[in-house]
Amino acid sequence: MRxxxxxxxxxxxxxxxxxLVVLRCTRCGHESRARPVELQGYTLASRSPAEERTITTSHxxxxxxxxxxxxxxxxxxREEYREILLEQLQEELEGAEE
Ligand SMILES: [Zn+2]
Numbered sequence: 001m002r003x004x005x006x007x008x009x010x011x012x013x014x015x016x017x018x019x020l021v022v023l024r025c026t027r028c029g030h031e032s033r034a035r036p037v038e039l040q041g042y043t044l045a046s047r048s049p050a051e052e053r054t055i056t057t058s059h060x061x062x063x064x065x066x067x068x069x070x071x072x073x074x075x076x077x078r079e080e081y082r083e084i085l086l087e088q089l090q091e092e093l094e095g096a097e098e
Contacts, residue, residue, distance in 0.1 A: 006030045013039060040089060 002011040004025035011032065014024035020033040 002032070002034065004028060004030050005032075036093075040092070 002023050003009065004011055004027065007025065007028045007030070009025050009027035011023040011025050011030075013021050014031070015022045017033060019035065021036050021039055022031055022033055024031050
């Protein structure tokens, strides 16, 4: 996450400048630049932080409550979760190209 050095508000991707992404402050309009690779986690998190946290939390608590799961089940669940994350990331990256 990036925050404005002037006013402390959240900075969001506004446009592209060659290899760089221009981040703009939502409040005062201050701009700074970042490489797209720095923003991959950022864009995922900014989309729906509550939802992301719910998924993660439920996985963790489930893991603690049900240690009797087989390795195959764990393997499958982890695979599915990774696919969802990759899909979301891909969407974000494609959206940023426009
Ligand atoms: Zn600002």
